Amino acid sequence: MERERELEQKRVNEIIKIINHKSNKIFKHLEKVGGDALEIRQNFWNDVTVNTDEADDLAETFSSIKQQAQLLLERERSQSQLDKQINTLFRLKNSPYFGRVDFLENNEPSTESIYIGISSLMDEKDENFLIFDWRAPISSLYYDYSPGEAKYTTPEGTIEGVIELKRQFLIRHSVIQGMFDTGITIGDEMLQEVLGNNANSQMKSIVATIQKEQNRIIRDEKSKLLIVQGVAGSGKTSAALQRVAYLLYRYRGKITSQNIMLFSPNPLFNSYVSTVLPELGEENMQQSTFLEFLSSRVGARLELEDSFMQLESLLSSEQISSYELRMKSIKLKSSLDYKNILDDYIQKLNHSGLQFHPIVFKGKVLLSAEDITEKFYRLDKQASIPSRMEDLKEWLLKEIRRHKRAEAKKDWVKEEIQFLDKEDYLESFKKIQKKENDGFQDFDVEEKFLSSVVVARYFKPLIKKIKRYQFINYEEIYRNLFFTLSGEWEEVVGLSLRQLEEGFLTYEDATPFVYLKEKIEGSKSRLSIKHVFIDEAQDYSPFQFAYIRELFPVSKITLLGDINQGIYAHTDDTSSILLGEEVKDKETITLTKSYRSTRPIVEFTKGLLPNGEMIEPFNRDGEKPTLTIYKKKESHKQGLQSLLDQLVEAGHETIAVICKTAKESATVYASLKTGRDVHLVEKGTVSFEKGITIIPAYLAKGIEFDAVIIHDASQHTYFRENERRLFYTACTRAMHELHILSLGEPSMLLKNSMEKLQAAHK
Numbered sequence: 001m002e003r004e005r006e007l008e009q010k011r012v013n014e015i016i017k018i019i020n021h022k023s024n025k026i027f028k029h030l031e032k033v034g035g036d037a038l039e040i041r042q043n044f045w046n047d048v049t050v051n052t053d054e055a056d057d058l059a060e061t062f063s064s065i066k067q068q069a070q071l072l073l074e075r076e077r078s079q080s081q082l083d084k085q086i087n088t089l090f091r092l093k094n095s096p097y098f099g100r101v102d103f104l105e106n107n108e109p110s111t112e113s114i115y116i117g118i119s120s121l122m123d124e125k126d127e128n129f130l131i132f133d134w135r136a137p138i139s140s141l142y143y144d145y146s147p148g149e150a151k152y153t154t155p156e157g158t159i160e161g162v163i164e165l166k167r168q169f170l171i172r173h174s175v176i177q178g179m180f181d182t183g184i185t186i187g188d189e190m191l192q193e194v195l196g197n198n199a200n201s202q203m204k205s206i207v208a209t210i211q212k213e214q215n216r217i218i219r220d221e222k223s224k225l226l227i228v229q230g231v232a233g234s235g236k237t238s239a240a241l242q243r244v245a246y247l248l249y250r251y252r253g254k255i256t257s258q259n260i261m262l263f264s265p266n267p268l269f270n271s272y273v274s275t276v277l278p279e280l281g282e283e284n285m286q287q288s289t290f291l292e293f294l295s296s297r298v299g300a301r302l303e304l305e306d307s308f309m310q311l312e313s314l315l316s317s318e319q320i321s322s323y324e325l326r327m328k329s330i331k332l333k334s335s336l337d338y339k340n341i342l343d344d345y346i347q348k349l350n351h352s353g354l355q356f357h358p359i360v361f362k363g364k365v366l367l368s369a370e371d372i373t374e375k376f377y378r379l380d381k382q383a384s385i386p387s388r389m390e391d392l393k394e395w396l397l398k399e400i401r402r403h404k405r406a407e408a409k410k411d412w413v414k415e416e417i418q419f420l421d422k423e424d425y426l427e428s429f430k431k432i433q434k435k436e437n438d439g440f441q442d443f444d445v446e447e448k449f450l451s452s453v454v455v456a457r458y459f460k461p462l463i464k465k466i467k468r469y470q471f472i473n474y475e476e477i478y479r480n481l482f483f484t485l486s487g488e489w490e491e492v493v494g495l496s497l498r499q500l501e502e503g504f505l506t507y508e509d510a511t512p513f514v515y516l517k518e519k520i521e522g523s524k525s526r527l528s529i530k531h532v533f534i535d536e537a538q539d540y541s542p543f544q545f546a547y548i549r550e551l552f553p554v555s556k557i558t559l560l561g562d563i564n565q566g567i568y569a570h571t572d573d574t575s576s577i578l579l580g581e582e583v584k585d586k587e588t589i590t591l592t593k594s595y596r597s598t599r600p601i602v603e604f605t606k607g608l609l610p611n612g613e614m615i616e617p618f619n620r621d622g623e624k625p626t627l628t629i630y631k632k633k634e635s636h637k638q639g640l641q642s643l644l645d646q647l648v649e650a651g652h653e654t655i656a657v658i659c660k661t662a663k664e665s666a667t668v669y670a671s672l673k674t675g676r677d678v679h680l681v682e683k684g685t686v687s688f689e690k691g692i693t694i695i696p697a698y699l700a701k702g703i704e705f706d707a708v709i710i711h712d713a714s715q716h717t718y719f720r721e722n723e724r725r726l727f728y729t730a731c732t733r734a735m736h737e738l739h740i741l742s743l744g745e746p747s748m749l750l751k752n753s754m755e756k757l758q759a760a761h762k
Ligand SMILES: Nc1ncnc2c1ncn2[C@@H]1O[C@H](COP(=O)(O)OP(=O)(O)OP(=O)(O)O)[C@@H](O)[C@H]1O
Pocket: 191, 194, 195, 204, 206, 209, 210, 211, 214, 230, 231, 232, 233, 234, 235, 236, 237, 238, 239, 562, 565, 595, 596, 701, 702, 703, 704, 732
């Protein structure tokens, strides 16, 4: 093997030489293109002929400018492309490849060695591949097979043969640090090595060790809806990001990062994953939380409760009756049944029931709500609501302009003219002069003109509102929906009306409200989005998912989630969107192996779930998780302090103290912040740093830490059965160490997993 390693290092050295040579060539080229672009920019106006005297000349000038701009654009484009190539070569130089397969294709005389890296590299003559991109069809061999018979699919067909050797490399700074020949699909050694490392405040790419099942997710091209149900730490997010990179490669020229959209659970997660694609030489896709998406559409009249406030209010609710009522309301409003109710209601709005705000100017009603309603329902009944709404808007604008002209003659306007600024005067004066070429000054003309300036200024906000459809009284329309519900929903109706009365739109009402709004105003379908990814998909209600599907009608959708990590009140096993019911053309892939945590941690966390048997730990050693039960507050506090000291001492770089709520987190932060460098994560936090982080469980979604401390797993804190998933989510954030503290009796959620813990009383 030593001899082999020398030979491989020799090859690496040769590759590095080629990379250096190629880089130098590009640098020279870059200098030239950069110089050209600079020159074009500097001489831009010298090189265009500016002549505006005659129409013909103007056209010529215009085309001359256009030509110069085009030239500049082309140069700049090739400059950015060269920049990209340099970046890729730079990355390849550090680690040119991570895998090799020797493949003897059927009916071919000789075996070919295929080296696989994050990008492809051709030899000097551009004839042969020295490195294949990990996304090339042939690279599948590496991920899908062990030595022996194997095949891969290309656009031209399937190619079969035999893998004679499979080798993995760990190359850093152009030096082979490790080299393994593997029998099983992807060698455990390599994975052991990667997973044993410290967690980072940013996610890493997994290209070197993608597992077969994950590869299926990454390369799926057929499914309209791809559903990934994967246990905690099974690599769903990782697979999703590599899939984005794959799609960008596979459909280069057809799809760009702008055509891909990822819905993520919170702003912190956005930044956590943001380095993976650039590391692979690709741009990040569009990314948003569903909440951001909703709140930009709700409008300013109602105060929107965000998803975290909803959770926080339920998690800290101690009154059983109000908790249950709220839960009932959430369940209803998350369901497809509710969407059907809303659809029926919208159908009826075609004939009656739409509500409008009167158009008021300076306290005077110009058009009453009744006038507007009457006008609307007199419009063509065959037309859809949005198209009639558009006509109504035009009519309103016309009416308003009429009022504007009438208003201009009124006395108050004449008075206002006196208060116009000097600049306004001058401006108007110039305009009039331009109009009346001969420079003739007429007092009437001037006054008329100035009046129109004054009136226009007053009417502007009103016109803007009309253009934005703010004359539609959505609050009232949505409120009236509740009068169509009765019987078993009586209490929910009461609650909903009270909330709306207070000007408050709950999170469970937000999607139905925005959906209703779009059905009335019409929605802009996002046709440019070709792929939508929804991470933590278990947290979306059937209603929300149905809405997303309508918004992106031409898009393929990838859902990634874990039913066992559903933390919202509307999440339940029977209606989870991960079951993919009601949907055709779907493919479901299940991941059961957990890579994040050590075996003892996974053995413990799987025991927290009623259906945890299928979870398979990746075989990585570690200590059993601990449970320490404290009798007194003070010793709990001290216990936490000394545990933190211990973990820092052990060299863990990211340590999280996970609490149940934001409230609990704030208290812990307050008690820890003096004397220690700690960071508190709140719902708006956009990034987290290495060190000690205090975080509510629901914000730790999707993220991982070297060591996790559950701040208080007592029965007093986790007392509801439906908090099991939240607790499971919190515990599964740990990579290497998990410590559970409990002030008083431990939660019944731990009952079945006690023997997997090292317990102590203090
Ligand atoms: N094939 C792999 N090679 C190397 N590391 C992997 C692989 N698959 C997963 N991992 C690692 O396992 C950890 C968990 O991955 P990831 O966050 O993608 O899982 P997840 O299924 O989204 O987790 P969760 O649902 O718990 O948030 C990460 O550290 C990731 O790098």
